[in-house]
């Protein structure tokens with residue numbers, strides 16, 4: 001590992017298709033039934049084989065990866081054969097009956113699926129009802145597949161609590177998030193977002209990498225297509241370059257380190273502390289952390305100033321120390337959690353999905 005390396009990636013999301021039978025109003029990727037962008041099986045296999053040893057968890061995502069079940073089963077088998085932890089993110093549109101959910105999940109598990117992520121939001125309810133998620137959670141219970149449900153809801157909405165109640169008889173984990181104002185979500189009413197004068201959140205998603213059809217690979221899932229040329233969170237193209245090399249280089253990416261430990265605000269603080277704050281206009285308020293992140297990382301002058309700042313060995317030492325402290329903190333938190341809850345492997349696996357790409 002390089003001297004200034006980050007401590008590894010959460011997972012590699014492979015967006016096998018951008019097509020989706022749903023067309024949710026909050027969808028960042030603007031997926032829908034008419035969208036045709038997708039990977040061939042060979043393209044996805046290429047990523048699975050070339051990423052090996054640089055990452056240990058692959059998440060098949062989209063769009064809706066279960067639209068082509070045959071391809072997905074082949075890809076899960078291939079990823080498992082290479083030794084990865086394998087997960088799938090889905091809206092669960094296919095689980096109209098309990099028996100159907102059980103049959104499909106059984107096939108996925110036999111192929112090598114380790115865990116499942118399901119997205120369920122009020123926005124999905126324009127197309128499907130909550131019973132599909134319940135069918136999936138119950139089938140996962142029987143098949144012993146760890147499952148995490150990702151709910152995106154506006155700040156005053158208690159939908160995540162409703163989902164927790166719906167699934168209380170299962171071991172499904174429910175994680176709540178706020179919408180991000182990108183893609184179709186740009187058109188949502190402003191009350192949908194968690195407004196703040198200045199977002200101060202760390203970003204855990206920045207080490208959950210994402211490859212889209214055509215090979216572009218981003219440091220995070222979802223906002224990638226809104227990153228402009230030169231944005232340091234665009235890590236490369238895995239069709240024209242070697243994916244393993246891209247991942248090795250990303251381990252030393254100082255922007256990812258700062259965003260992971262301090263959030264995009266850490267980048268702004270570095271600019272301001274070095275007299276470059278004027279390069280990034282400050283908004284009256286922000287709808288989400290990604291808005292600040294893209295304002296900085298899509299700004300070529302700000303990137304250039306930060307690159308100069310990050311060349312300073314003292315700054316690099318501080319970044320590494322902060323990463324180390326974060327890692328120790330997470331380790332202690334996991335140990336504490338295990339002591340108080342006697343947490344099982346299934347719980348730990350489901351928690352891993354919290355940081356992985358959603359569909």
Ligand code: SF4
Nearest residue numbers: 020022024027091359
């Ligand atoms: S949010 Fe998910 S389920 Fe909805 S359209 Fe987008 S990819 Fe499909």
Ligand code: SF4
Nearest residue numbers: 203206220223290293
């Ligand atoms: S804050 Fe930045 S790195 Fe994190 S998800 Fe948003 S755009 Fe990606």
